[in-house]
Amino acid sequence: MTTTLAYEVLVLDGVPRAGGQTLPTGEGIVSSPLALTLVIGAEDAVLIDAPYTYGQIERVRNWILASGRRLRHVYVTHAHGDHWLGVNELLSTFPDVTVYATSRVLEGMQREATTNREALWDRVFPGLVPPSPIIAEKVPEDGFQLEGHQLVPIELGHTDTDDTTALWIPSIGLLAAGDAVYNGVHQYILEATESGFDSWLAALDKLEALSPTYVVAGHKAPGAPDDPATISQTRAYLEDARHLLATVSDPEEYYAEMLRRYPLRMNPGPVWYGAVGQLRPRS
Numbered sequence: 001m002t003t004t005l006a007y008e009v010l011v012l013d014g015v016p017r018a019g020g021q022t023l024p025t026g027e028g029i030v031s032s033p034l035a036l037t038l039v040i041g042a043e044d045a046v047l048i049d050a051p052y053t054y055g056q057i058e059r060v061r062n063w064i065l066a067s068g069r070r071l072r073h074v075y076v077t078h079a080h081g082d083h084w085l086g087v088n089e090l091l092s093t094f095p096d097v098t099v100y101a102t103s104r105v106l107e108g109m110q111r112e113a114t115t116n117r118e119a120l121w122d123r124v125f126p127g128l129v130p131p132s133p134i135i136a137e138k139v140p141e142d143g144f145q146l147e148g149h150q151l152v153p154i155e156l157g158h159t160d161t162d163d164t165t166a167l168w169i170p171s172i173g174l175l176a177a178g179d180a181v182y183n184g185v186h187q188y189i190l191e192a193t194e195s196g197f198d199s200w201l202a203a204l205d206k207l208e209a210l211s212p213t214y215v216v217a218g219h220k221a222p223g224a225p226d227d228p229a230t231i232s233q234t235r236a237y238l239e240d241a242r243h244l245l246a247t248v249s250d251p252e253e254y255y256a257e258m259l260r261r262y263p264l265r266m267n268p269g270p271v272w273y274g275a276v277g278q279l280r281p282r283s
Contacts, residue, residue: 079108
């Protein structure tokens with residue numbers, strides 16, 4: 001007999017970044033809060049995305065154990081290391097778990113675990129990230145099941161990075177949107193290009209067409225509701241960011257204006273380093 005699924009979300013605090021880069025105020029930069037989703041049935045569970053530091057791994061391990069369910073699968077929505085680098089360490093507690101990702105995400109994970117790990121993750125989070133062998137395998141084209149319910153990968157192309165996906169659980173109207181959607185947190189636009197903005201906006205249209213009941217963003221403010229309105233809110237933020245990047249040339253001007261328009265969003269770090277990467281300061 002098919003059981004009814006439910007879900008829980010754990011929001012992990014951001015992690016202070018090393019390396020000396022600061023906000024214009026002189027404050028240090030912190031990574032964005034990370035939202036993980038546990039889809040739960042009567043006996044089994046699926047984790048969507050995984051933590052990346054030792055401290056986060058311990059919290060997630062205890063969270064899964066407290067659910068009383070047997071972890072069956074982990075699904076990785078995209079290749080950014082903050083969504084999967086700790087999965088091998090996490091699964092030392094949970095035997096016989098299959099880690100799934102699309103073929104494009106698997107390719108990105110290989111780069112993230114080698115070139116990008118040395119250039120970014122070990123530099124800004126020294127000693128905090130465990131070894132990260134690629135243990136994921138290609139997800140079946142039509143997805144996979146949890147206690148008779150289908151979980152369907154949705155390929156989205158470029159959103160806040162290349163080759164991103166979401167996971168759609170139609171039986172309960174749940175959309176785990178990965179980093180295609182943000183909820184109460186400033187959006188990462190460092191990798192955006194003109195075509196990248198187009199692709200991200202098209203991805204939001206694709207997700208909205210599913211008419212989800214719940215939308216879990218990959219980065220969300222603690223306690224924020226999983227409201228489908230976050231799709232349109234993400235779209236409005238992108239359109240503002242795109243317009244400003246085309247009309248200003250000073251990172252500080254962009255930073256100040258985005259904080260003025262979105263004063264309640266958490267974590268201004270991506271606003272600043274996104275602006276520095278996208279704009280050249282006036283001479």
